[in-house]
Amino acid sequence: MITIETAPIAGQKAGTSGLRRKTRDFMEPRFLENYIQSILNAIGGAKGKTFVIGGDGRYFNADAIQTILRMAAAQGADAAIVGQNGLLSTPAASHLIRLNKTDGGFILSASHNPGGIDEDFGLKFNMPNGGPATEAVTNEIFAQTQNLTSYQTMESPAVDLATRGQTSLGDMAITIVDPVADYAALMQDLFDFDAIRSLFEGGFRMAFDAMHAITGPYATTILEDTLAAPKGTVRNGIPLPDFGGGHPDPNPIWAKELMQTMMADDAPDFGAASDGDGDRNMIVGRGAYVTPSDSLAVIAAHAHRAPGYAKGLAGVARSMPTSAAVDRVAAAKGMGCFETPTGWKFFGTLLDAGKVNLCGEESAGTGSDHVREKDGLWAVLMWLNIIASTGQSVADLMTDHWQTYGRNYYSRHDYEAVDSAIANTLMDDLRAKLPTLPGQTVAGLTVSGADEFAYDDPVDGSHTSGQGIRVMFDAGARVVLRLSGTGTQGATIRVYLERLEEDPGKLHQDAETALADVINAANQIAEIADRTGRAAPDVKT
Template sequence: MIRTHQTTPFPDQKPGTSGLRKKVRVFQQPNYAENFIQSVFDVVGADLVGATLVIGGDGRYLNREVIQKAIRMAAAAKVGRVVVGQGGLLSTPAASNLIRQRGAVGGLILSASHNPGGPDEDFGIKYNIANGGPAPEGVTEAIFARTQVIDRWLASDTPDVDLDQLGEVAVADMAVEIVDPVTDYAALMECLFDFDAIRAAGLTVSFDAMSAITGPYATEILERRLGFAPGTVVNGMPLEDFGGHHPDPNLVHARELYDRMMGDDAPDFGAASDGDGDRNLIIGRGRFVTPSDSLAMLAANAHLAPGYAGGLKGIARSMPTSAAADRVAERLKIPAFETPTGWKFFGNLLDAGMATICGEESAGTGSDHVREKDGLWAVLLWLNILAKTGKSVDQIAREHWATYGRNYYARHDYEGVESERADALMAELRGSLASLPGRQVAGLTVETADDFAYHDPTDGSVSARQGVRVLFQGGSRVVFRLSGTGTSGATLRVYLERYEGPDGDLDRDTGAALADIVAAADEIAGIVRHTGRKQPDVIT
């Protein structure tokens, strides 16, 4: 029996770059999750009837409860089949793969990515379309518009499904299939990478799953299929609150891994992934690799893996990501694309066959195997490169810089800034753009300044106001933008970059190399004046 539940709109259900993210207690309000899910279903409309829908999440607090609601609502929307990861678990890249493999109309991914989990922390819902990637802006705007007028949601009057029992059950007239969340993804990885070479290389590895979703995937692939020693995967059990960890793989929240990799008895290779499995941290023995450099180094060496032996069609990076990958593309004589932040923009390029490898400075890299960034994929490609070359991470990095030069790079995050203060900073900055060229700031000369707008080469769409860029003479750069991935206040992100040619000083301390650019950024944007913050909360 299908029941109609009367409701009224919530004003705050506008999806960000990665879906709708709010505090758990917001999602626990009566009708809140249901309103958003129903709005998704109303926008997708008749395409849902008889179709396959994928549902899963990163296992954070509230994951199971919302999955049960989504299943009942899918049945009311006349979905033909729902495919759910066992225990309600699916990493974001695995969900993307499953959508593509099953020919699904799309999927609901329940996650707040790298944000903390637990009763007082964060939750999120994201809709991915049939290509496996995040819904494009036109779809998310339609979903938001629907949330503002919704007056009812529909659900079948049926009991909960046993999410832990593999197999198939019926909910009303809809089939619900509970699948192992790891199997299909692991098989895809075996097609892309030379597992025999990795096994034979004798490498030692430490992988921190951060008590999040990649634990089961890493345990199956690294320890079982590749034969790394038991205990290679630490914090491998997904927990509703991530064990109190902040599951963001950076040098602040994965400090134990960093310290391990800088020690005298460090393994050859260290890595971590985030809450939903789409981000990565790469550290070799004694050498941290920035996400921007990792993208460039992976692209330069991807031909060593079977899945990329035929070469790359193109490389895409988000605008705030350093230009290191552009130099690889130039040498390979392939296109380089600069897009706004958000994986949805890469999806168009991947679908059009214009790019093979994509990356964001926020620790996300991936390829055309799915339509999401993929943390474990990046780890396995690095392992494939190490195995094939017999070189260390440090050696690969040094040789890369000696060939292409080095983009010294850092991101400064000012978290939880009052929205009014953050908006005022950006408004003042945008108002000053015309006067910046030629200005002397902290010993640097501004060459150009703009508010980045992206013209999508696949569909002609334009995405404006994507971040303020200030370029200095000599190749240095600072970028300012507000992040759309938080749940309270605003996060001001400041991206700092200095290019040093192949014959320059390639092993400076990053902080020292960027000191004048940090000073220039504050003088140009008035960070301290607007925010009251003298230091960023996180430096990556």
């Protein structure tokens, strides 16, 4: 072990899920080492512990893993489990942590953010339950970054990450594992692979866009090699350090080619995509895009069709900005329903306590208690299982769902890379308005309530405040505004828009048209255009 003197580096505060900065920032001397040491200090050191390590293959992934291995070995870790070539999807890493009962894991990813030397990189620590570090641990990591004076590492040749099997670094044992095998076995336990295979053998056509990100090898193994989907079903299936120059965010904007395929006259029956680290998903049928909020609700209504969930769900949870569509399913089926802050870490206690089996976020994240992360490919397989069981198309499933539960029209408008001072002032001024809003009529809508969301965890009693501003209107409409914690420059203002429609004759409108008055009300109340100088959002999803 060698000790290197260092000093705190400003700005090493984790966002919604780990620390994300420009790749070149992580490549600066001491930046990565400081953050790794702060994580190790915050969890009581590495001595005697076993860690899972892997990432989405973006630029600098393998180099960062070598640094983690050297520092863990120098500080007395017993063992490390590493994905071959440094690759592990985030849900697969969570599964390996749980399967091997390790002391946690280091996941290298900036999720859906672009990759490359001039783009984004990220690192987060996951707990022994497989889930993201809790608020308490995240706060301790940040405190450590502010007081760090040294870090410990060792000088050694690079570990061979390409060859599966056993190796070592100092006294630390290292196992290089197939990144797909254990995850694929878990999926086979949860879903009716025979029924899905029969679907493909019967001529069912699918297009899966892996976006040159980590899910490519997982989707190819499971969909094409195991479930008999035709070769070529998985597109852009080879992970690349810069995601092929694309933006690995599975939404209609960045998965444009897939959307064009699915809206064509000769479209496949089913389309899907996943993101940089494999934890997000997009679901689309022939001519029918499914919002993440609706996808969560449909899964809640039909999860019992998959063998792993045949007994039904104990409960469901959603992040606060996610639409209330799943709430209506839960109420109808007598299930528990929880509303949490944004960030998968807030679902962890509910999952561990058995209060919920299904969780989802409007930002294209859906998952269950099989791991402690959202899981893109899991959601895709669940939809395939539902389609195989019901014999219905995506469009028919959505129509039936809305007729049964009503439709929560929903859209998210993102104003990206807004000057941080402007964004914070907008939020501060809106916060000051909250007590005066109830009773006002704006854009024809009457405000029924306004607050800033806070959460008391029903399991561990922890309190989390400042989680987004909510403005509720009569007739089941609302606006939510919050600043995103996933960007790397400036601030992203996210505006979430929702309206409940129960009239059977109004269930098939364009969402932006159905939400027009809610959009106008949001702009007037928050003065978005005036404050930002933006006539329209950068992205609508």
